[in-house]
Amino acid sequence: MAEQAQENSSLSAVVADVAAGVALALDGGRDSSALSGVLAQDDPLALAAIRVLGADVLAPYALRAGGGPGTTTDTGTDMDSGMAHRRTARASGVGAGPAARGARADGEVVRKALAAYPPGADASEVSLWSYRGLVEASRAYLPAGQGGPESPAGAGDRAAGPAAVAGWLQADPWPQLAHRASQLAALSLPGLAPALATGLAARTEDLSRGFVRAVRRRDWLQAAGIGRWLARVPDVPDTLGLDTGLVYVLRMSGGDARVALHTAIARRFHGRGAR
Amino acid sequence: MASDLSAPVETAALAAEVEGLLDSAEPEGIYRDTRECGAGLLLLGALLISPPTPRPPKTDAR
Numbered sequence: 001m002a003e004q005a006q007e008n009s010s011l012s013a014v015v016a017d018v019a020a021g022v023a024l025a026l027d028g029g030r031d032s033s034a035l036s037g038v039l040a041q042d043d044p045l046a047l048a049a050i051r052v053l054g055a056d057v058l059a060p061y062a063l064r065a066g067g068g069p070g071t072t073t074d075t076g077t078d079m080d081s082g083m084a085h086r087r088t089a090r091a092s093g094v095g096a097g098p099a100a101r102g103a104r105a106d107g108e109v110v111r112k113a114l115a116a117y118p119p120g121a122d123a124s125e126v127s128l129w130s131y132r133g134l135v136e137a138s139r140a141y142l143p144a145g146q147g148g149p150e151s152p153a154g155a156g157d158r159a160a161g162p163a164a165v166a167g168w169l170q171a172d173p174w175p176q177l178a179h180r181a182s183q184l185a186a187l188s189l190p191g192l193a194p195a196l197a198t199g200l201a202a203r204t205e206d207l208s209r210g211f212v213r214a215v216r217r218r219d220w221l222q223a224a225g226i227g228r229w230l231a232r233v234p235d236v237p238d239t240l241g242l243d244t245g246l247v248y249v250l251r252m253s254g255g256d257a258r259v260a261l262h263t264a265i266a267r268r269f270h271g272r273g274a275r
Numbered sequence: 276m277a278s279d280l281s282a283p284v285e286t287a288a289l290a291a292e293v294e295g296l297l298d299s300a301e302p303e304g305i306y307r308d309t310r311e312c313g314a315g316l317l318l319l320g321a322l323l324i325s326p327p328t329p330r331p332p333k334t335d336a337r
Binding site for chain 2: 051054120127179183
């Protein structure tokens with residue numbers, strides 16, 4: 001029923017195409033430059049799709065940078081120091097082949113998407129977070145100089161402040177928390193939002209409840225998004241059956257590309273779900 | 276020229292659609308499993324069209 005609620009607009013179709021391309025790249029079916037290879041750079045729909053998917057569009061670069069199983073922590077602190085190391089390495093001129101050219105092209109596409117669809121004055125908090133996540137991902141995962149633009153009018157700073165994290169993360173009841181966590185699933189990539197990851201890790205039980213609730217409601221996209229956050233957490237209860245749950249969600253989603261992308265990231269980065 | 280004029284409108288519409296997809300509301304409603312409902316309906320139909328319970332024939336007590 002929930003899957004019927006999502007309208008099949010042209011943007012949704014392009015979002016699905018991009019998500020499928022990224023998931024394929026994660027599974028080794030494509031080159032890492034998943035964006036510039038499958039999208040027309042100046043197509044407004046393509047840029048909008050990148051903005052919708054957020055940091056997830058750069059997930060193959062994060063994986064290539066060493067974000068595989070065993071490299072993430074609850075707080076993301078280890079990963080953050082790793083990111084800083086990689087940034088330094090790239091600044092020294094590492095990579096000049098076709099992969100580097102693809103990364104440059106992808107960086108350009110991401111920059112255009114960020115410039116074309118900045119969060120407005122009345123943008124939702126989720127939109128601000130997502131924008132900030134894409135900016136941070138382009139800085140962290142792409143080679144030096146390919147990072148995104150500064151946040152317009154401090155939009156990203158509003159979203160990334162500790163106060164913004166503390167408010168809803170501690171106060172929201174578990175159904176609302178789980179819903180919002182699923183909307184921000186792209187930020188579960190290594191090193192993007194350590195404060196958010198720490199806060200959600202402290203509410204593992206509530207996220208687990210939300211995962212079960214989403215499955216019961218047949219809201220496969222929400223279930224997959226929550227599952228990604230749970231995949232990061234080491235002390236997720238065994239009784240939840242997260243691995244089989246993620247496999248079930250993927251199968252029941254009926255080929256939803258965004259669900260497939262979430263489950264692919266849970267599998268490739270954290271080793272959860274289908275082995 | 277017409278496409279130039281419509282471009283900002285299209286971008287604004289897309290921006291609104293992006294916002295909608297990013298901050299989509301959780302679908303409200305009562306969630307029922309279609310297969311469970313179908314099975315229940317089938318059972319109800321079978322009960323309604325089933326023949327009456329056979330009863331012993333009446334005998335005259337003269």
